[in-house]
Amino acid sequence: MSNRSAPASIGQASQDQAPSLGQGADSGLSGAAPAGAAVDSALAPAAADSGLGPARNLLLSGRYGFKPANPKDDLLVTVRVDVDRFFPQHCLSVTVWRQIARTTAHVVARVTSDQVLGRHVRTITATVFYRDGEAQMMPGDRIVFQASGTDIQQGYQEFALTLAIAGAPERRYPLVLESPYFDPVDLEVDRVENAGEPALTYHTNAHPNRPANLPTETLSLATIYQRAGFATTMSPNSQVIPLSAAGVNGTWSTAELHDAMATYWSLYANRPQWAMWMLYAARHDLGRNVGGLMFDDMGANQRRGAAMFSESFLFDAPAGDPAPKAWRQRMLFFIMTHEIGHTFNLAHSFQKAFGTGQGAPGDPWIPLQNEPEARSFMNYPSLVSGGQQAFFSDFRFRFSDDELLFMRHAPRRFVQMGNNRWFVDHGFVAPELIGLQPGWRLDIRPNRELNVYRFLEPVTLEFKLTNISDAPASYDADALVDGHHLTVFIRREGAPTVQWRPMATLCMEERQDTLAPGASIYGTQMVSACSSGWLIDQPGFYQIQAVLDVGLYNVVSNVLRIYVAPSRSFEEDRLALDYFSEDVGRALVFGATPGLARAAVTLEELVRRCPDHAAAIHAAVALATPKLRDHKRLVAADDGSLAIRCDRAAPEAAAEQIAPLLQSPQGAADTLGHIPYFETLDRVASALDQAGDVKKARDVLQTSVATMKQREVLPSVIRGAERKLDAVDARKK
Incomplete structure (x- = not known):
């Protein structure tokens, strides 16, 4: 940061317009009262109880900015003040950056003093406990934020940041209020027509199992994330996706969800942005035990989307529950908030850390402790002591303090959707x-x-x-x-x-x-x-x-x-240029689905040019996988609407594709591993059997059983395969 004093003039405080009703403003952040505005303490219960100074009814939390008056000075400063409103963490965070040099520094400081000094002057002092980026740009450990005004009925009008550096002059930066929120975020929820209505709201007194003093109100997704500090809007582009293709089933594979995600986000710039997408569907292919899934895709832009499944066991009220409909609505609302929380790079409350201190590999954020008993959206209610009954009796529809500290004050690249990778910045040992x-x-x-x-x-x-x-x-x-x-x-x-x-x-x-x-x-x-x-x-x-x-x-x-x-050949070297790509990696894990057409071309070329290569076995499985079942595709029409189309299963083509697994079973099992190899043969046999080709299904299962015995697979696994073979034989007769 420059040693030169900032310009003396103080810009007029301004603020972003808070989201209007219908865009998700409802009761979040007390209707988004501006920083420095006088409000009733009941609307912002945390404002009058900081524990650090006299009670106040003027709110200051929000995002402030400094832009130099001299256009040749490229220094920008953003200050996030977190001392009141909902669930204050009593912290200040400061980000400075040079636009031309593209250097940046970020610090988080704990408030040590919050006082009203003189007439209409509030001074907040904080000590730095976390640093990221270029240390020389923010060398001091003491930060002072000051708010003042001549007409207190209008709230504070002037704001400034002072950096205290030992042995050097203080640096003072006049600030303007940019928003009472820390960052904006846009949430879009699209639903498949057979999934029912998504639970976008919940009334806090709908279920009798709740804290006795829980305020009575209707919460929305926007409310929750506004209270977490984000100017949250619900996208007006949300729509119902019809199951329009005949024969489309109601379950979704992970591969189909990735294709749906790729289709949706291809309409937007592939870059970090404060926006996420949620698909509300009925059921995952794995069955009713899957309640939600966060897309953790490869590449530079991750954490942008999630899905949840309304027919999951997670949403079945316990037997004898006094209000089963309210219980289900609450759990649907809870899981949707939970899945969106993952896109903010939040992990489960019970899986945050492995007991390491700061400085371990991949640990740029402060050390975290697991919170197995946390009453947080990021926990599993069933895992706390006493189970879900105990959890909801003390749950206040919020994130934990550690989670709020991360969301509000961690370097923005850690939190923003499409920026740093999933949970890579929370710390691992x-x-x-x-x-x-x-x-x-x-x-x-x-x-x-x-x-x-x-x-x-x-x-x-x-x-x-x-x-x-x-x-x-x-x-x-x-x-x-x-x-x-x-x-x-x-x-x-x-x-x-x-x-x-x-x-x-x-x-x-x-x-x-x-x-x-x-x-x-x-x-x-x-x-x-x-x-x-x-x-x-x-x-x-x-x-x-x-x-x-x-x-x-x-x-x-x-x-x-x-x-x-x-590499053994020029062909391998040439193929490597296209092979080691994001899409091929996805195809090898999920299958070469229609949304991964370029990867499919690369894998087909690998099979054609290097048919005896071990990688060709993996390529064959990836190419065959989408042919084993009807595959849904989420497509965008010219008018912007979304619809589902179905590519029919082609089990005979899949069987032809995986012929090398039958011709060289030992080599195929070596490279694929036992579980993927035998699961692939089982899925091919099942698809052939369902299509009426009993003879080919029997041939595949016979190869599977013989290979299991040769490789000394667990007897229980062999018995299961033999039972399937016997069932096919019975149908053949």
């Missing part, structure tokens, strides 16, 4: 710093003899969680697949450690199961690519380690060392 939890063992392994991979070959690993205690132990049945519990660290030797996270994260009904002593559960993940892009795309040695959240503990895996061989 290097694997060697985490203690192993006795009673569990986590193994990662490939289902192959040697840990050697060809160039272009995706690395698929199996995760095995074993109860090594002498007593039964409970665990989340979806821990290895839901995207919330498992994190993987990957380090190419000689390069920094990077963090793998799945491309989709599911909010599912908590399904606690019990694992007997010595028993194991299994899961598989393709770890070459993730939400941040390709992680294994160069030859060399890699070390891989995983951390699994099991209850309140973290279980650390073995360190697996693999080798990726150099």
Whole structure:
């Protein structure tokens, strides 16, 4: 920041127009009263109880800005004051940047003094506890924000920021009020016609299980996020999406949701923006236990969309509940707010940290502690002590203080949709710093003899969680697949450690199961690519380690060392230019759906040019996957409306595509891994059987059973495949 004093003139305070009713203003932030305006304390209950000074009825919280009078001075300053209104965190945050040099600094300071000094002058002093960016631009530790006015009936009219630096003159910057909110955000909710009406509002006294002193009011999504500090508007472009194509089913695969997301956002600039999209659908393909899903796509722009599913078990009121309709409405409202919270880069209350201090790899924000008992939108009500009954009896329809501090004051790139990646800035610890939890063992392994991979070959690993205690132990049945519990660290030797996270994260009904002593559960993940892009795309040695959240503990895996061989041909080098792309990574995980047409072309070329390559097996599975079922596409009409179209299943074409899995079953199982290989054969056989081609279905299942026996797969898995084969044989007769 420049040592030169800021211009002496103070600009007239101004503010953004608060959202009008119908745009989501309703009761958020007391109707968005301007900073410095006198209001009834009942409208802003936190304003008169700061604990840091005399009671006040003038609100100051909001966003303030400094722009130099000299146009040649490119310094800009933004100050966020958080001392009153709803749930104040008693903090100031300051962002400064030079437009030409594109350098920036950001600090967050805790309020240490809040006083009225003299007539109509309020002075707030704060001490810096967090820094980001160029430290020399904000070297001091003391910040003073001052508000004053000559006619207090009109509120404060003049604002200034003073930076105190030891051994140097103070720097003073006159400010103007830009908005009583910290940032704007636009929310759009589109619904599929068979999903019912989304719960965009909830009346707080609708259900008897609530805090005794909870204010009686109708809350909306906009209200919640306004009280979190955002000028929230509900998009007027929300629409009902018809299931217009004959035969379209009511369930959605993750691949279809990604295609829908890509279709919608292709209408807008692919850049960070304060906006998100929610699709309200009936049911996910995985069934009623999935309540919501945040799109955690690859590439530079993430956290822009989510989906929720109205037919989930999560929205079934408990037996004997005194007000089941109100219970369902409250839970629908809760989960929608929860999923939108993920797009602000908020994690679950119980999964925020792994006990590390600031400075661990990938930890630019302040250290976080898990909050398993938090009465927050980001928690699971069923997981607190006493379950959902205890949760809602003390729930005040808010985020926790840690979450509000992050949303309001973290560097904006951490929070803004489409900016920094999902939960990469909240803090994670290097694997060697985490203690192993006795009673569990986590193994990662490939289902192959040697840990050697060809160039272009995706690395698929199996995760095995074993109860090594002498007593039964409970665990989340979806821990290895839901995207919330498992994190993987990957380090190419000689390069920094990077963090793998799945491309989709599911909010599912908590399904606690019990694992007997010595028993194991299994899961598989393709770890070459993730939400941040390709992680294994160069030859060399890699070390891989995983951390699994099991209850309140973290279980650390073995360190697996693999080798990726150099390219063997010019064809491989040429294909790599298009292969290591965001779309191909998505296609290998979700399938080469119609929304990933360019990726499909690349994978088809790989199969054609390098048919004997291990990567061609993965490409064949990706190309076959969309053909195994009717596939929905969300398309935009010329008038801007959205509609659903259906691409019919083509199981015979899929069977032809995966012929290499039947011709070379051992090699295919080596590269795909046991779970993906046998699941693919099972899905192909089921699709053929449903289409009436019993003979081909039988051939696929026979190959599957024979390969399972040769590879000594678990007997229970073999018995399940044999039962399916017997059922097909019975129909053939």
